[in-house]
Amino acid sequence: MNLIEINEQFPTELDCIVHLEKVRYGKKPKCAFCDSVNLGVRLKDHRFTCKDCRKTSSVTAGTALHGTRIPIKTWFYAFAIISDAKKGVSALQLQRNLGVSYPTAWKMYMDIRGMMVDDNAKLDGVVEMDETYIGGKPRKNAKMMLTDSQKEKLDHKLYDLKEDFEITEGQYKKKYPKVKPKRGRGTTKISVVGIVQRDGNVVAEVMENLTARNLRKMVQENVKESDSILVTDEYSGYNRLSEIIEHIKIDHQKMWSYKGINTNSIESFWAIIKRGIIGQYHQVSPKYLPNYVAEFVFKYNNRHDDDMFETLVKNAVKTANP
Numbered sequence: 001m002n003l004i005e006i007n008e009q010f011p012t013e014l015d016c017i018v019h020l021e022k023v024r025y026g027k028k029p030k031c032a033f034c035d036s037v038n039l040g041v042r043l044k045d046h047r048f049t050c051k052d053c054r055k056t057s058s059v060t061a062g063t064a065l066h067g068t069r070i071p072i073k074t075w076f077y078a079f080a081i082i083s084d085a086k087k088g089v090s091a092l093q094l095q096r097n098l099g100v101s102y103p104t105a106w107k108m109y110m111d112i113r114g115m116m117v118d119d120n121a122k123l124d125g126v127v128e129m130d131e132t133y134i135g136g137k138p139r140k141n142a143k144m145m146l147t148d149s150q151k152e153k154l155d156h157k158l159y160d161l162k163e164d165f166e167i168t169e170g171q172y173k174k175k176y177p178k179v180k181p182k183r184g185r186g187t188t189k190i191s192v193v194g195i196v197q198r199d200g201n202v203v204a205e206v207m208e209n210l211t212a213r214n215l216r217k218m219v220q221e222n223v224k225e226s227d228s229i230l231v232t233d234e235y236s237g238y239n240r241l242s243e244i245i246e247h248i249k250i251d252h253q254k255m256w257s258y259k260g261i262n263t264n265s266i267e268s269f270w271a272i273i274k275r276g277i278i279g280q281y282h283q284v285s286p287k288y289l290p291n292y293v294a295e296f297v298f299k300y301n302n303r304h305d306d307d308m309f310e311t312l313v314k315n316a317v318k319t320a321n322p
């Protein structure tokens, strides 16, 4: 749904509200409190008073849009703009397109990201699990405290490698080439762990501690263990997953794929998320990273869905306790 289509289908605020009512209640509007269809006439502010419980409610009562002062039509525009932008859109862009203030645009976007949830079935088949790191500054090289015998051993090894190393007290540094900030594990960047089903959906979450326990829990919550083959790299945190699932480790030093089994799908997802976050948002505060991740997961899982707009409308009027 693009902006012109929204204007044609829902010219007025009332049209938008009627649409929300249909999505939430079906044919007849109901009382948000007692579900009764025995309502009075529509009030000026579009709400209804229930003839059974005497309460007055709007279609957004108890939903993610509860109490919003922003017109529903503006929300509809925002749903359309955001679902159309594959790589995301900045709050500034949203502000310009919607004609609202920057804080309002920012808050709306955050709220909409909160609506970007799917209740998908567990993943199965060939599933790839991997972790990536987003934002933050690389941590300084950790100091290595070495005993004399360890140093001696290390010196021999370094000599064997014939690399130009400079050994200083308590740490070692590679002189040439310059040590690049370590990528991946060993940085202060925030880790995000993802599991993707081949040709299927993805789940991803911000995980502060990449412990075997947390990784295992994520598998158990999101994958049908008995019906799946899990593919990971050789990171030790994945070591004991073979206790709960058929597990193949791809050693990327030696091999990138075994019989077409690889971690390519999850890596394409990381590419999307990084392009999106770095390209569009530049920096993401750790506090909000889960919301950004949710947006990209939602867009990935709905990538074949022509009408993400309607999915957002549905999620917008979903209530916590249906």
Ligand SMILES: [Zn+2]
Binding pocket: 031, 032, 033, 034, 035, 036, 050, 051, 052, 053, 054, 055
């Ligand atoms: Zn009622």
